[in-house]
Amino acid sequence: MKHAEQVTFGGSGMNRAAHIRADQAALEAALHHPDAACVLLWRGKPLMRGEALALVPMNHPVLAQPLGRAIEAPVLLGLEASGAPNFACDISGWEPEGQDASTVGAFHDPSEQHHPDFPPDHLFTELRRVMWQLSPRDAELAATAKAIVNWHGSHRFCAACGVASAVSHAGWQRTCPACGTHHFPRTDPVVIMLITHGNSVLMGRSPAWPEGMYSLLAGFVEPGETLEAAVRREVFEESGVRVGRVDYLASQPWPFPASLMFGCRGEALSREITIDPVEIEDAQWVSREDMMAVFAGTHATIKPARKGAIAHFILHNWLADTLD
Missing domain, CATH: 3.90.79.10 (Nucleoside Triphosphate Pyrophosphohydrolase)
Known part of the structure; x- marks a missing residue:
C-alpha cells in the first residue's frame, strides 16, 4: 500500500532503545537526564495541551505523589535524536474532585479532567477523540504509553504460579520472584x-x-x-x-x-x-x-x-x- 506508514500511531521511527532496558546504570542516567520527560496517563487518558501531548518533566512534583498507579516505575518509551529519553508514567489513583469521570472508559468519552498541579490548558483527554490531530511522534508515544500501562494494569500476577510479579527491563518485562517466569507485553x-x-x-x-x-x-x-x-x-x-x-x-x-x-x-x-x-x-x-x-x-x-x-x-x- 502506497501510504501504509502514514496510518495514525505509525511511521514516526521512534528509537525504542531496547539496548538499555536491562542496563540499570543507563536507566538511572536516563531518568536524571535534564531533558527527560514522560507521557502522563490517568486511567488510560494522556495529558494533552491542545492538539499535542503535554510531555511532563521527570522531576515534576506530581510524579512524587503516591497516586495508586497501575505501574509504580516509569516505563522507558525511547530516545529522541537529541538523546532525550521519554517515559510513560501513570497516576490513575488521582480522584478529580468535582469533575466528570462518569464516561471514562466508554467508547465515546467527551469528558476532560484537569489536575490542579498543571496549567488550565493541560487536560486528560480520551485518546480516540484526538488521535487524528496528533503528530506522528506524539501519536506513537501516546499509543505505546497507553498500551504498555494497560498491560501492566492487567498482568500484575504470574500466570504460571499466581504470585505477584515485579517490573523489570525498564517496564518491558515482569518477572515472577517465586518461579522465575518472565512475562512480556501482550499484543x-x-x-x-x-x-x-x-x-x-x-x-x-x-x-x-x-x-x-x-x-x-x-x-x-x-x-x-x-x-x-x-x-x-x-x-x-x-x-x-x-x-x-x-x-x-x-x-x-x-x-x-x-x-x-x-x-x-x-x-x-x-x-x-x-x-x-x-x-x-x-x-x-x-x-x-x-x-x-x-x-x-x-x-x-x-x-x-x-x-x-x-x-x-x-x-x-x-x-x-x-x-x-
Missing part, C-alpha cells in the same frame, strides 16, 4: 478488512457505536490461523459473505486496550448478507458514490468510521485509488 492480532464486490464495500456496525456509525468488519485472529484465513472466517461469521482472494494492506497499533490491526482487502464471492446478531447489528453494501457522500458528511443515514482509525484510513485510500 492481540486483529484483522480489519475492506471487502469489495464490484463498486461496493461491505460495512457493518456494532450496537454499542454512535447512531449511524458504520465501519469495516473486523475480528481477532485465532491461534493457528493465518491472516487470510481469519479474514475469510470473520467475514463469513459476521455477515454470511464468502471471500476469495485476500491481500495485506497496512497495520496499525491500536491501544484499546492492546491490539495490532492488520488491514486487509478481500474480494467477495457473492453479495448475499446474513448477519450474526450476536456479532453485529447490521451489515450492508455501500457503493463508492455513497461512500463519498459518507466522507463528505452528506449521507442521509451512514456516518463514517472514526478519524484516525485504520478503517477510515483504508476507506479514504480506496476512494482515492491509492491502495496499490
Whole structure:
C-alpha cells in the first residue's frame, strides 16, 4: 500500500532503545537526564495541551505523589535524536474532585479532567477523540504509553504460579520472584478488512457505536490461523459473505486496550448478507458514490468510521485509488 506508514500511531521511527532496558546504570542516567520527560496517563487518558501531548518533566512534583498507579516505575518509551529519553508514567489513583469521570472508559468519552498541579490548558483527554490531530511522534508515544500501562494494569500476577510479579527491563518485562517466569507485553492480532464486490464495500456496525456509525468488519485472529484465513472466517461469521482472494494492506497499533490491526482487502464471492446478531447489528453494501457522500458528511443515514482509525484510513485510500 502506497501510504501504509502514514496510518495514525505509525511511521514516526521512534528509537525504542531496547539496548538499555536491562542496563540499570543507563536507566538511572536516563531518568536524571535534564531533558527527560514522560507521557502522563490517568486511567488510560494522556495529558494533552491542545492538539499535542503535554510531555511532563521527570522531576515534576506530581510524579512524587503516591497516586495508586497501575505501574509504580516509569516505563522507558525511547530516545529522541537529541538523546532525550521519554517515559510513560501513570497516576490513575488521582480522584478529580468535582469533575466528570462518569464516561471514562466508554467508547465515546467527551469528558476532560484537569489536575490542579498543571496549567488550565493541560487536560486528560480520551485518546480516540484526538488521535487524528496528533503528530506522528506524539501519536506513537501516546499509543505505546497507553498500551504498555494497560498491560501492566492487567498482568500484575504470574500466570504460571499466581504470585505477584515485579517490573523489570525498564517496564518491558515482569518477572515472577517465586518461579522465575518472565512475562512480556501482550499484543492481540486483529484483522480489519475492506471487502469489495464490484463498486461496493461491505460495512457493518456494532450496537454499542454512535447512531449511524458504520465501519469495516473486523475480528481477532485465532491461534493457528493465518491472516487470510481469519479474514475469510470473520467475514463469513459476521455477515454470511464468502471471500476469495485476500491481500495485506497496512497495520496499525491500536491501544484499546492492546491490539495490532492488520488491514486487509478481500474480494467477495457473492453479495448475499446474513448477519450474526450476536456479532453485529447490521451489515450492508455501500457503493463508492455513497461512500463519498459518507466522507463528505452528506449521507442521509451512514456516518463514517472514526478519524484516525485504520478503517477510515483504508476507506479514504480506496476512494482515492491509492491502495496499490
